Amino acid sequence: MATSERMGGQIDTSASLRYRKGIRLLADIQTLKRKSKPVNRRSSAPMSNLPFSVFAKLCDMLKELYGLSSVADFRATGGGFTTENFLCSDGTNTYFLKRYHTPDMSRLHDIMAAYACFSRGGIPIITPIRNAQGDDCFFLDESWWSVFPFVAGIKKRGEELTERDVQKLGGLLAAIHRVGMDCPPADIQPIALWNKNVFLSEKHALEYAYTHLASKQDVDEMAFENVQIQDRFLRDHHDYLSDISLINHSLIHGDFTHNNVFFKPDGEILATFDLDKTCLAPRGYEVARSVFITCFDHAWDASSFRLAHAFLRAYLAAYPMNFAEFHDGLHAYVSHFMHMTWLEKKILVDRSKQHAALMRSSTVRVKHLSEEFLTLAERLYPFDDATQSVSRPSGT
Ligand SMILES: Nc1ncnc2c1ncn2[C@@H]1O[C@H](COP(=O)(O)OP(=O)(O)OP(=O)(O)O)[C@@H](O)[C@H]1O
Ligand SMILES: [Mg+2]
Numbered sequence: 001m002a003t004s005e006r007m008g009g010q011i012d013t014s015a016s017l018r019y020r021k022g023i024r025l026l027a028d029i030q031t032l033k034r035k036s037k038p039v040n041r042r043s044s045a046p047m048s049n050l051p052f053s054v055f056a057k058l059c060d061m062l063k064e065l066y067g068l069s070s071v072a073d074f075r076a077t078g079g080g081f082t083t084e085n086f087l088c089s090d091g092t093n094t095y096f097l098k099r100y101h102t103p104d105m106s107r108l109h110d111i112m113a114a115y116a117c118f119s120r121g122g123i124p125i126i127t128p129i130r131n132a133q134g135d136d137c138f139f140l141d142e143s144w145w146s147v148f149p150f151v152a153g154i155k156k157r158g159e160e161l162t163e164r165d166v167q168k169l170g171g172l173l174a175a176i177h178r179v180g181m182d183c184p185p186a187d188i189q190p191i192a193l194w195n196k197n198v199f200l201s202e203k204h205a206l207e208y209a210y211t212h213l214a215s216k217q218d219v220d221e222m223a224f225e226n227v228q229i230q231d232r233f234l235r236d237h238h239d240y241l242s243d244i245s246l247i248n249h250s251l252i253h254g255d256f257t258h259n260n261v262f263f264k265p266d267g268e269i270l271a272t273f274d275l276d277k278t279c280l281a282p283r284g285y286e287v288a289r290s291v292f293i294t295c296f297d298h299a300w301d302a303s304s305f306r307l308a309h310a311f312l313r314a315y316l317a318a319y320p321m322n323f324a325e326f327h328d329g330l331h332a333y334v335s336h337f338m339h340m341t342w343l344e345k346k347i348l349v350d351r352s353k354q355h356a357a358l359m360r361s362s363t364v365r366v367k368h369l370s371e372e373f374l375t376l377a378e379r380l381y382p383f384d385d386a387t388q389s390v391s392r393p394s395g396t
Helices: 013-035 052-067 103-121 164-180 196-211 220-237 281-295 302-320 323-338 342-348 356-380
Strands: 072-076 085-091 094-100 138-140 143-149 249-252 261-263 269-272 280-281
Touching: 052 094, 052 138, 052 143, 094 103, 103 143, 103 164, 103 249, 164 249, 164 261, 164 281, 164 302, 196 220, 196 342, 220 323, 220 342, 220 356, 249 281, 261 342, 280 323, 280 356, 281 302, 281 356, 302 356, 323 356
Parallel strands: none
Antiparallel strands: 072 085, 085 094, 094 143, 138 143, 249 280, 261 269
């Protein structure tokens, strides 16, 4: 019996527990706020590696641009690969600050335009707070920054997701794509997909790094083996980007997975967030990416396929897509994924320990995607008449 059935539509207790902890965290923050003292001059900002001079300037800007009378309880929350995140309060409200690593204003423009587009279209999305200059971001210390309201929502891990959860996710992704198709801001950049020659150069660099490791752990072996599997796969399926007819016609979220969604205690979706990877792309590409990361992240078994079917049925009910479009989107995602080497670089070159868990789940995906690639679209498309339901150009 599926987990969602077992729970009879009730709230997942561990998620509910984390929600209550979130509320407690908020209460702790409120208490801290009352006790908080003015920040003394020191070499770095409290609970972060931000130099004090930058922190002081940040406080000034938060005051001038956002009306935060004082900044208390400032701390880093750990961040992703392209941003650094912080929490702070002004004694009344709590805020989530994001520092973008890219100094590229055109990229920031795309991200901000996407927040505005999805929000206007009625998508539940946590958008940046507009500042006194009418902007959604500001520039400080060689970086762009945005301020978001702090939202206490429930995050679910891959292994906690029920069929009902992924149906909600599939439905929301369809709504995002409908809005993204209707109003794609004209000047947003199209997605940057793979380059085979780049993969080959990186493969050589990674092989060199692997050979010269003083000692090898099991994750090093996994990283090395992944690159070999990818290389063999790319020899058999030697697609160049131009081989696949893809039209970048939709504004996509870019990173729509369970990791970037908050749930409510009743299991409904509270909001999505994190448009750091938004761009124009074929929606089939994002559907495939979201399904693989959300439903196959922790395992590759019958239950992953059940979740994937539930996700896709909900998506397709809200925004139909024929088999050819789904197939081409999945093909593009798998090809792109099989050219990616950033994780192997983290392991073999940067010797990152924090990426070991990701390396293990990536290994499972690389293996299965390479072995099952040709049959995957048919297995995932949740209708029996998959291949008959579409007219494909002859020869494809
Ligand atoms: N407005 C918010 N209020 C409270 N918490 C938030 C908010 N936005 C994001 N978070 C939390 O911070 C985490 C990181 O945020 P986000 O996904 O935007 O950044 P990221 O740098 O892309 O990180 P990641 O690589 O984990 O995706 C989220 O997974 C979520 O738990
Ligand atoms: Mg994120």
